[in-house]
Amino acid sequence: MKRGLRMLETVREKREWTQVKFGDVVRKVANRVEPEESELERYVAGEHMETDDLRVRRWGTIGADYLGPAFHMRFKPGQVLYGSRRTYLRKVSVPHFEGVTANTTFVLEPKDPNVLQSELLPFIMQTPSFHAHSIGQSKGSVNPYINFSDIAWYEFRLPPQKEQRRIAEVFRALLEEREALRQLRIRLKSVAEAYLEARQRMFDDALSSVGDLLSEPPRNGISPSASSEDSGLWTVSISSVRDGIFEPEGNRRTADVDRERASPFFVQRGDVFVVRGNGNRSLCGKAGIAEDSYEDLFYPDLLIRLRFDPSTILPEFAVAQWNLPSVHRRLSARAKSSNGIWKVNGNDIRRHRLVVPPRRTQEIILAEVREIEHALRHVRGREDDSAQLYRLFLELIDPQS
Secondary structure, eight states, rough: OHHHHHHHHHHHTTTTTTEEEHHHEEEEOBBBOOOSSSSSSEEEEEGOOOTOOOOOOEEEEBBBBBOOOEEEEEOOOOEEEEOBBBBOOOOOEEEESOEEEEEEEEEESOOOOOOOTTHHHHTTTTSHHHHHHHTTTOBSSSOOOOOOHHHHHHHHEEHHHHHHHHHHHHHHHHHHHHHHHHHHHHHHHHHHHHHHHHHHHGGGGGGGGGGGSSOOOOOEEOOOOOOOOOOOEOOOOOOGGGGEEEESSSEEESOOOHHHHGGGGBBBBEEEEEEEESTTTTTTTTTEEESSSOEEEOOOTTTEEEEEEETSOHHHHHHHHHHHHHHHHHHHHEEEEEEEEEEHHHHHHHHHHEEEHHHHHHHHHHHHHHHHHHHHHHHHHHHHHHHHHHHHHHHHHHHHO
């Protein structure tokens, strides 16, 4: 990374960079194939591609799933897949295998590798100005789309070949670092879950309903109108509940709630919040604990507040087991869908059951879990730093920077 940082000033100057149009150096590959008649085994659909993630981590198996008539575009390793529908999702992927995709996913490659190196192409397509151009050219409101001709006239500055190689090397190193940190985070999380699962099984005979563990009944929040003024109380989005923590996120000012009405819903340290409604069923019913109190921040209606009686169960211990896959599944199984939103209600939560070992045992288990969580937070911090450096490099090769 030190080498990458030393490159920053050189990249900023952009000496001898040539202004080109995307369509002059990139071509859309049209290699048609009949999936069932080919030797290919995998296909990639839009849902297999992740936002802002160049890796293809998921795919389908040809013959095992139904493929519509649109799936006839063959791709090869190293080519770039670009989702031409809803381009605001920023789906740019580079497969490491050969397969088939739909004709709504562009298969792209450089026209001449001696002009534009294939390793640099996906990073050019991740720049903010490329995404802004693609979104701006989209047609349709329900399922907006673009044609290749809409991005063919996108202009950017192309470095000389030697500099392309150096820039691509830095991006590859950043991606490798981010992937290593991601895998480390996943392993640490698995260790924490395995430890808690094992501990929980030891106390299966000490299950209690959540309703019997609270010092007061569960309480939904309030969701007022947003304010256009730089005044008023704050509320948050449901994304504030993440990884067992309530951390204010998506804060916005509110227009029609005064302090007297909002005060019963202010966030207090030790409050536990459960996501009672989410479009993603796997996130519905997740819990997070507030580590601080806030004098002007209240929680919205799609969160429900729990205040556990600490003489019976420590709030941190409740949350630690709450989000375990085996425990969360029992609650999410009760979720019902309404207008595309999965919801659990107060009764579902009151009937939800947790193990309640002796207080001293809870404290010992939490001490062990905190050691792992400390390592997890360190890894997440390094992931954030790496992502920030990655975004900085994208901005430096962006023609609008």
